[in-house]
Amino acid sequence: MAQQHLDPTDPTAGAVTGDALAGYLRAQATEFLRALRQHRETGGDGGAPARAKPRAGDNGSEQSVDAARALRRSARRISASLHTFRPLLDADWSEAIRPELAWLSGTLAMEHAYAARLERLLLALHRLSGAAVLPAQPGVVDVHGAGAGNGTAEAAAGSRTNVAAGSRAAGAARVDAAAPGTAGPATHPAATPERGNLTVGAAKAGALLERQLTLARTRAHSTALQALGSSRFHAVADNIALLASEVPLTPAAATADLRPLAAAAEERLCDAVTALPLVTAGHPYNAEALIHGLSPDPSPHPQDAPWHQVRLLLRLHRYAREVLHGGTRVDVRLLTAGQALNRHRDASEAAAAAAQAARTPRIAPATAYALGVLHADQRHEVEAARFAFQQSWQIQTVGAP
Template identity: 75%
Template structure:
């Protein structure tokens, strides 16, 4: 990787001590508690999300949606800091806290992910069928997801494929909604919230953390990211079409696509690196914006979304006793989303290598 030499006027030319980590964790804990209070004030009670009923994810009132998103965001940032800077924190406390925050963040994200996946797939079906625009959304559709297009605008196979995806992903979303509600009312969640409340005022730093330089740990996170990127097939990703990526296709094997794992890992490491920099720089308006990281992160998010959408199409195509026309439409949809995966990899490769050359 290209070494970047800090200028004498750079605020990071001097060591960044553990007190900055403590400030960051206190700030994120406060954000978590604020979001929790807002969610309790604006959220709804138990039960599954009916078509006209808001819920924990994006189906709720805008305030509740924002509160749930803020809860996830704060939980991710606290967990990331505990991972990157773990030598500077009480080991037992940190290792006990991290998996609980990951559980909470993942649980709260599941319903939104199902809704977004359904919208992505129905939009793609509409595009593949030749329809120029999406139909108007109806008030009874949860989460703002588009309703099924008029069947006159689609082939019979595409319409039935959309209906099948709607049933499967709506069911998955309903289950995720119920799981999230149960989680937020569980003793496990209350234990996490209690620990975060303590963190808002008392950060369990080690004695050595007060004089430690956080830049060392942030650099280690950056190096892990660069090592993972070095292992990606960027030469293959340098072509906008990778035929080998479609071989897995709609095989009977339901395992994740074998090429996707390393890219998902890079996405996680890039997020850890970005969050590590937030501890050093802060998150205020004056904090420097790294366009390269933002662009790379957006490409990897598109990669993740398309990969998971393709898997959902493949799963639907394995439904027993579906009509051949429906299976064909799902196969076309799967291939389309795998092409989107390749497009995201190509976008990442172009952006990352271009920026690498410019900073060398």
């Protein structure tokens, strides 16, 4: 499918010079320093690493979470601008600080990612089983099940069988409930014997996921706190403080036009989207994705990598537009496409977490079955997000001027 530029260069418009880039970078650096000051004033603690969200009225915790989010947002925009417009910036300085900004942004994002993943999976279990899975009932925290200590090979084989059965059952339910050419979950799953089996294992599956992801979130929380107190972070903050007052542009940046570099970022995005299998993105059932996710191989799903790359390129394109337009013009169409790709990433990572939990040794058959259903549900959410992106992108290209 031929792609058209979303924001074609107007030859009659005046050039956007390095002054606009300098102003944008200074503004983002100022936002970074403001968020850092707020984070320190609120104690530098985004709240206890627990499942629950901050309580109403817990202003310090909420402000710290907001400050950490603002730090990530500014770091992403600075790093993206350094990448897109790197010919106009001091090469040594730019190449030195970009990896540090990526490290900081990724480190600060992990705790929130684990918390959101856990909430997503528990809500999906609740929706699929039709029964509340939280709070966990007494006796449910033991994820090994009665008699799990008896045969290990037989139990593991039985668990894998039940995981696959759950995945197939969920997939079949999705295919039966979905209309041809659509993607996404059925609104009202039919009552079946498999639904009863899912309800039995949902509580234990939820407890297992909560234990694993809460532990991961606790570690991410500690890692973030250590990072913010490290000499490495202080070096980043010092560089950003200098950036707020002086941007290391090359001598040619004063008269160079930013639009060709921004157009190159858009071109890379369009090429990546063209390479996506958009024609098959609307299929409601993707058996290959389910088989790979439940295999013993814990590597990332190969189907997802091109979509994650498009998400990153779309973000670079959006930030380049912010530089050109001073951050005042928002393209709702690009935001819609970005939201679809964010849902794709979230569902993909949630499916991987469910598959990882299903690999836990000696889990009960009902628990394995519930995790298989949950994995299939999230993989279908992946397909639905791809379909939503396809629809959004087609509207953009058809409606582009």
